[in-house]
Amino acid sequence: MGGILVHVGQAVPTATMAAAYIAGALILYQSAVWAYQISPFHPLAHIPGPKIARVGRLYEAYWDWWRGGRYMNKIAEMHAQYGPIVRIGHDEVHCSDPNFSSTLFGSPNQVRDKPQHMCNILVSGALPHSTIVTTSQALHRARRAPMSRFFSRAHVFRFEDEVLRLASVVADKMLLPERRGKSFDVRDAFNCFTADVVFLHALGKPLGFVEMQEAWTPNLATWTEMMTDMVYLIKHNAWARWAAIVTPKLAGMFSTSVKALNELMNVTIPGLLKSATDDVENDRMFPILLRGGMDGKSQVAPGAEMDMFRLGGEATVLLTAGTETTSAALAIITYHILARPEVKAALAADLAGLDPTALKWTELERRPYLWALIHESLRHSPPIVARSSRIAPLEDMVYIPRARDKSADPAPPVTIPRGFTVAMSTITSHYDPTIFQDPAEFRPERWLVKDGDGNVIGNNEELKKSLLTFGRGSRACIGENLAMCELFIMTAMMALCVIPRARLDDRMTADYVTYDHEKLTLQTIYGNVATHMVVS
Structure with a gap:
């Protein structure tokens, strides 16, 4: 029979325990971040979209990188399912309504920054x-x-x-x-x-x-x-x-x-x-x-x-x-x-x-x-x-939906909090x-x-x-x-x-x-x- 590798009472090396604690803490932290991103407490929770797209950027990376530049195709499918404004990332919203462009791109006096993610x-x-x-x-x-x-x-x-x-x-x-x-x-x-x-x-x-x-x-x-x-x-x-x-x-x-x-x-x-x-x-x-x-x-x-x-x-x-x-x-x-x-x-x-x-x-x-x-x-x-993505750091953006046909009432306005990325x-x-x-x-x-x-x-x-x-x-x-x-x-x-x-x-x-x-x-x-x- 083989011997017992770790005897009862034998101390586990401090470095090993420290590494395990750090790894566990990182896993817990990342899990908490992901849970928050899909939770009803997130500032973008009121904007519709697939839950998988709300978690980090892995979904976007899959369609952009692994599937060869096809995230726009997926975004178009989201609009067909959820309407003219959808959440496509943990911190990003996409609008398909051309009438929103004046709000998104802003006037000369409105601050519109560009997200670093899109500049990488x-x-x-x-x-x-x-x-x-x-x-x-x-x-x-x-x-x-x-x-x-x-x-x-x-x-x-x-x-x-x-x-x-x-x-x-x-x-x-x-x-x-x-x-x-x-x-x-x-x-x-x-x-x-x-x-x-x-x-x-x-x-x-x-x-x-x-x-x-x-x-x-x-x-x-x-x-x-x-x-x-x-x-x-x-x-x-x-x-x-x-x-x-x-x-x-x-x-x-x-x-x-x-x-x-x-x-x-x-x-x-x-x-x-x-x-x-x-x-x-x-x-x-x-x-x-x-x-x-x-x-x-x-x-x-x-x-x-x-x-x-x-x-x-x-x-x-x-x-x-x-x-x-x-x-x-x-x-x-x-x-x-x-x-x-x-x-x-x-x-x-x-x-x-x-x-x-x-x-x-x-x-x-x-x-x-x-x-x-x-x-x-x-x-x-x-x-x-x-x-084309923008961030309004000093003001909320408000999207006012149009009635898609004459018989329907327009949907209520949608507010995108300041600091989040909005794209068209x-x-x-x-x-x-x-x-x-x-x-x-x-x-x-x-x-x-x-x-x-x-x-x-x-x-x-x-x-x-x-x-x-x-x-x-x-x-x-x-x-x-x-x-x-x-x-x-x-x-x-x-x-x-x-x-x-x-x-x-x-x-x-x-x-x-x-x-x-x-x-x-x-x-x-x-x-x-x-x-x-x-x-x-």
Whole structure:
């Protein structure tokens, strides 16, 4: 028989007992936290939602990380079951009603911070210091203010001829004899176009994707895909965030894509910034900010941190976000023009008489069908799908439900206590059937206003208030005006010069441009948006 391992009366080592006590205490503490989160005593207990979603962030991590960017799909299911406002986390509420956007995003005088949880997606190098992931509204305002005027509507107008020139070069390259009859993904061409526009506008120098290479690749798609592929791993995994922070020192151990991404952030973009700044005649945004002035007259506000390191992070975010989203939107628009003969015909009639060498943004905005087509595309397939979250630290938010039909009384107001996270998302708000009838249908006509005789007399600006593509409030997309200029000019250029000689590749279906899941950006069942076409 074996001996007794621990004799009666033998003392258990102190360290072992201490470890057991600590482990037990931690388990009890965490259990108590979870019990409180699902209890009726929690400040968000009055907001409906599945109990499993109220416990920590494991449910969100499962659908985001393990199931590959499908928590938005689950949130949409919650809204279908519980209504327009649901609790999706232990400290977070989600609203699908577009009318709530003015409350969520607030007025300029209302404080709206960004939750750290939603900012954990950018942690490497200078990226955590960029405006887009700045949690404090005060610091966000200080960082954003010096850049805002460079993206104003008036400022974009000054340089719209540069957008037109690059759009013309892209169209000419698509029509080259050696490209005829060969299928290609037009999104690659648009990726080159948008990257060059963004850097030319902000830095005074394009990256050369459009004019300095014959093919549409390489482009920024590899880098942006690398970033979006890692986004939910980094967001939900502290070890992954640590790895992303030290990656610049360990890049040689990873794939060539990781090394290329780090070279972009830490070598290429800082080098371009320095080169542009050394040119004393360069009057674009980054050179001016790095030289310490707004326009040579006024100085940058204190606290804006306009140094080479931080602005390198801003440039990386601006380049990747401004390239990926607009190129996807253009590819989606192109698909619908080529896939729908009625859209193609209506657009051709709308643009009749225009000279493609003299396109003007203001003139194109007055073309009602073009305006409707672009806005319907941004509604139906918004490039950014991830939820937009805010915290009101100084006031409660109140959601006032609308009656979903005329025969029903509206539900009572719902109060969200201050300090908790509240979110909205394009993919739920843009598909609200009480605002957008038959929301799953792609129908540009919903944006047209007609007189009693059925003649188009303008566009539905009121409906535009429910569009959340670029966000709202003080944290709305800074590049909205530049993006809209690109969308109008490039879409018109395609319709006038390329579309008449183009057709979709035989493999193309709506699945290539239709939402299936998200990695911040819209993802299809095949991954990134793609529109394969052939020019004859």
